[in-house]
Every structure is written in C-alpha cells, then in structure tokens.
Amino acid sequence: MGSAGDQEKVALPEKGPILALDYGEKRIGVSISDPDQRFAFPLKTIENHPDQVIQDIVELISRHKVVAVVIGLPIREDGTKGPEVALVEDFAKVLRERIGVPILFFDERYTTRIAQRAHQDYLPKRRSVNTIDALAAAILLEGFLEWSRQRAREERGRGESDGTMGVAGDGGESDNVHSGSL
Numbered sequence: 001m002g003s004a005g006d007q008e009k010v011a012l013p014e015k016g017p018i019l020a021l022d023y024g025e026k027r028i029g030v031s032i033s034d035p036d037q038r039f040a041f042p043l044k045t046i047e048n049h050p051d052q053v054i055q056d057i058v059e060l061i062s063r064h065k066v067v068a069v070v071i072g073l074p075i076r077e078d079g080t081k082g083p084e085v086a087l088v089e090d091f092a093k094v095l096r097e098r099i100g101v102p103i104l105f106f107d108e109r110y111t112t113r114i115a116q117r118a119h120q121d122y123l124p125k126r127r128s129v130n131t132i133d134a135l136a137a138a139i140l141l142e143g144f145l146e147w148s149r150q151r152a153r154e155e156r157g158r159g160e161s162d163g164t165m166g167v168a169g170d171g172g173e174s175d176n177v178h179s180g181s182l
Contacts, residue, residue, distance in 0.1 A: 016067030029133030072108025
C-alpha cells in the first residue's frame with residue numbers, strides 16, 4: 001500500500017457524469033450523477049460474475065460517457081481496513097486496466113444500512129436487494145459529490161486549488177481514502 005504521497009493527482013472534469021460502485025461479492029450496486037455532478041441517482045445492480053462484471057461496467061461507462069468512477073471502500077467502524085478492502089482494491093485494479101477514466105475510492109461506511117433504512121421507510125414493503133444495492137451506491141455517490149463540493153469551496157477560499165484530486169494510482173493504493181459525513 002502506498003502512502004498519501006504516492007497518490008496520483010488527476011484533474012477531474014467539472015462536468016460529466018460520475019459512476020459510483022458499491023462493490024459486493026455477489027452484487028455491485030451502481031449509481032450515476034447528472035452531468036453537472038449535483039445529484040446521484042440509483043442506476044442498477046449488476047450480478048458480480050467474474051467473467052462478465054467488468055465488461056458490464058465498461059459498457060455503462062461508455063454508454064453514459066462517464067468521466068470518473070467512485071468505488072466504495074468498506075472501512076470498518078473503527079477506521080481500520082478489513083479483508084474486504086483487498087477485494088475492492090483488486091477489483092479496481094482489474095477495472096482500471098480496461099477503462100480510461102480515473103477511479104477514486106470513497107469511504108462507504110453505513111451506506112448499506114442507510115439504504116436499507118430508507119428502503120424500509122419510504123419504498124414499497126416488498127424488499128428488493130437489487131434496489132438496496134443501487135440505493136447504497138447512490139448514497140455513496142451523494143456523499144462523494146458533497147465532499148467534492150466542500151473541498152472545492154475550501155480550496156477556493158485558500159486560493160490553493162490546482163484542479164486536481166487525489167486518486168489511487170494503481171487500484172491498490174487506498175491509504176488516502178476520501179471520506180465524508182454520510
């Protein structure tokens with residue numbers, strides 16, 4: 001694992017959809033932002049079949065003209081990384097080899113629980129795991145978008161913005177995971 005100093009800096013376009021992935025061993029929740037990167041929308045849930053899932057995501061990136069991908073990193077409540085983090089990083093590394101847009105990690109703590117609660121409280125009583133996974137991805141993306149806006153405001157206030165954002169360099173460097181209040 002690299003340090004924050006090893007993080008690649010990539011300029012993210014201010015416009016264009018961002019795709020978010022809530023990675024799970026069985027399913028991957030997918031959400032997308034609007035082109036102005038203000039809102040997050042649940043898109044779909046993809047079955048995590050090793051021989052097909054990367055191609056499915058590549059097709060979504062192409063179809064929606066995605067400018068970046070955010071992948072939720074399952075950090076534990078105490079802030080430590082469990083074995084699930086390695087699975088996500090391995091997935092990101094394989095995905096990175098197939099796409100031409102930056103991949104960023106974002107702390108996904110509580111997104112599934114929030115999605116389950118929202119689903120339970122506001123959506124039809126018939127629970128759908130697919131709906132929950134896509135909703136969790138949208139909650140992840142909404143957190144990332146808010147974090148990005150806050151970071152941009154702070155940098156503009158200090159006059160320090162260079163238009164770049166840290167991303168993991170090779171899919172395996174997540175010491176500088178972006179986190180926000182979800």
